[in-house]
Amino acid sequence: MAKGKTAMMRAALAGLHRTGAGRLLAPFTQGEGLIFTLHQVRPQTGEPPAFAPNRILEVTPDFLEAVLDQVLEAGLDVITLDEAADRLTHGEGGRFACFTFDDGYRDNCDYALPLFQERRLPFTLYVPTEYPSGHGELWWLALEQAIAKADPTVEVxxxxxxxxxxxKTDAEKNRSYEAVYWWLRGLPEQKMRMVVCGLADRYEIDLTQQCRDLIMNWDELREFAGDPLVTIGAHTKDHLALAKLPVEEAVDQMLGSADRLESELGTRPVHFAYPYGDPGSAGAREFALAEAPGFRTAVTTRKGMLFPAHKDHLTALPRVSLNGEYQSLTYTALYLTGAPFAIWNGFQRVDAA
Structure with a gap:
């Protein structure tokens, strides 16, 4: 997120906290619960660099541990996605939280898993199946590396x-990253990947090695998935924005990922996460398509809490990001009230369009 937007969001959250508005709104905005989304979990060493645009995708183990305890102390049940679907469908049970991780980073095993094991809490990991094969393109990280290397300009x-x-400066690097990132997000998927491969070649970044360094391989994933606390969900084959694809290719990405996970791990996934998950990457067409492969739930990155009406939209569920720029229990306490998301969404409870 751009620095200006981050500052504005922090100010808005601080205002909700200072005025007590979050607590006042909670009875109307907290809903039945929420689904948290995370990516990387790893310790922070030293001061974070001024140019680190993907820091939003990282939290520290200490912060995650504190959030788990905060959620439990707030009286929420930490449950599986299956139980969440049951509660939404039947309207029974107390307020709950689900924890989900995207992409299959190795640090999820090293740092996140022990925290859930210590508390006997379940969570879900969504896996794009080309990633554990070592063929994934974590292009947003490659873009960050390229801009970090480039001086005085980056060439695309x-x-x-x-x-x-x-x-030349960190401020310039941040602005250039934002410009290139959002330009790439607007391109057709295959064209975007071609541009990124060209950028990686230009700045000597090995996309394959980067994937293998950061992502669990199939052997590691099999051991990880063997823990009864872990649910493995599908996340397409290649981490493509499905809304940009023809129907046949989108379905192949969904079905192919489920088929591969079943083949490798022995269990067919019934939960799915849309890559990127924003309205430009997954919309009404994708929500309908997700029902065909037999997915019981599918999650977006649209911000919001879960309400009883979501029982009719289980393939369009919102999530709440544990963002590396907002590692404060003051913020997460506000998340539990649902107030920031109600205001963000104009008090619309379900967004499945």
């Missing part, structure tokens, strides 16, 4: 020409 192939953006 755009529409047959070289696009040069300034990278």
């Amino acid at each position: 192939e755009r529409d047959g020409e070289v696009w040069r953006l300034p990278t």
